[in-house]
Amino acid sequence: MQSFSRTQYLLLFIALTAAIATGLAIFTSVSATITMVQMATSGLVLPLILALIVTFVLDPAVKFIERETISRTLSIFLVYALITLVLFIAVTWLFPPWRHMWASLEYDLPRYTAGFFTFIRDLEAGLQQRLPFLSAYDLTAMIRPMAEGIVAEILVQTPRSALRIGSLLILVPLFSFFFLRDGDRIMRALISLVPNRYFEMAHDLSFLVSRQMSTFIRGRIIEALIIGLVVTIGLSFTDIRYAPLLGAFAGVMNLIPYIGPLIGMVPGILIALIDLGVGPQFWWIVTVYILIAQVIVDNFILIPILISRVSNLHPLIVILAIIMGGRLYGVLGMIIGVPVASIIKIALLEIGQYRRAFSLPDSISEPERPG
């Protein structure tokens, strides 16, 4: 005990206090910086991801137009002008029926939920007749608040998400314009930061990964477009209303594997059930959704042509990606979550394949190719 004098204790105390104070100061400043960065980038990740996807989709078109006499900027403007023209024609052509459709949908939506409830109640009555012990459960009372909540949410969220989509409509074309124009230069600048020893590998890998990604993204977008078109055409043979809307919904939902197609066909089958009843038209709609769109067109024709099975994700990862995407960015996040997960998987696979391809002992081919 003699070895520690009072001054030494005091010094130790001061040193410890100083250390704790410094630690706290560093912690608060770091967390403050992180929250600042989070706040600054909060609304940006989604438009950036969307802009990257748009870039990958439009890049072939821009490259197609670009020549020695047509600069890249000019060709991007040409592609943009073409898209604007197509959208304008589509809107002027489709807007009157669409607006009518939207107005009647606002009126019809509660009707459909009411029809859904009577369907549930009939089901419940039938079940209780056959299985009397179920009478203790009030199925309708359980489902009604849930479904009403969902419908109210949709009606409330639509204008709000329209506002958000409006800001996306400005930001995404702007970002993708710069990605299209300077994407190569941005990638070059990023890769040039890699140390000399790994530079060549990083350069080669970035090329391979971006090539895989662009084929994947293009494939998914084209797949969704074709599925939407097939469903729209298939449904328009029947008397069902909102065929284009249902087709677009099915197409967008098709971006989510496993679960998406199921969710995509729910509103169509529901509306068919309520408006048309169970009959030949209803079975035709079910056939369109399941057999024609999903089995024949998607599984037999589109997926083998457009998308390699390599990018298939484990169902668990799909569910995790949907939940995490939904947590971060709502409904759009749910749709984007799975493709983003696939892109990450493709990148990892490509890196693994690259390493494997070149770590093989190829003693036969080596002497023939002196570097």
Place this chain on the structure above:
Amino acid sequence: MNPLWSNIFRKKSEEDSLAYFLKTVPLFSDLKGRDFHYLESLVHTRHYDAGEIVFEEGDPGSGMYVIRNGGVKIFTRSEKREEELAILGAGDFFGETTLTAPASRAASARTLESTELIGLFRADLLELAQKYPATANRILLGVTRIVSERLQAAGQEIRRLRQAQDAAIASSSFDTEM
């Protein structure tokens, strides 16, 4: 003129000289004036310290390097001993066989002094082939010409060695018969 303004408006003499340097490389002798403009934006300029490894034997090869200034030693390792294959100087290039066909590097390369290398890689060449096919064509013709010349030289060397070997075997068997 004010030195500040002259500094701002000065033409980038570095890039001018990069195109000028590329013109002196025999690989690009088929290229015309405008092609060098594309080529300039295509290549990567990398600075190496003395004794830095550019690539190791067995690394995935994806392109070639031109030495702008400095020196590079090409060598193979056999049982931890370095066997020197070549010493290259400014204006020389190496690794051109992996430019078109992906393959592992057959030898290692290390800088001898502070060196500036200009890298031209397959990925960039493929991009160029889509955008400006004529320019890519001229670059590829140059590469093919150089590779064919080396292949012919190698073939002649093999024939010469084989003849020498045959002669040696003949003389040794003649010796044993004696």
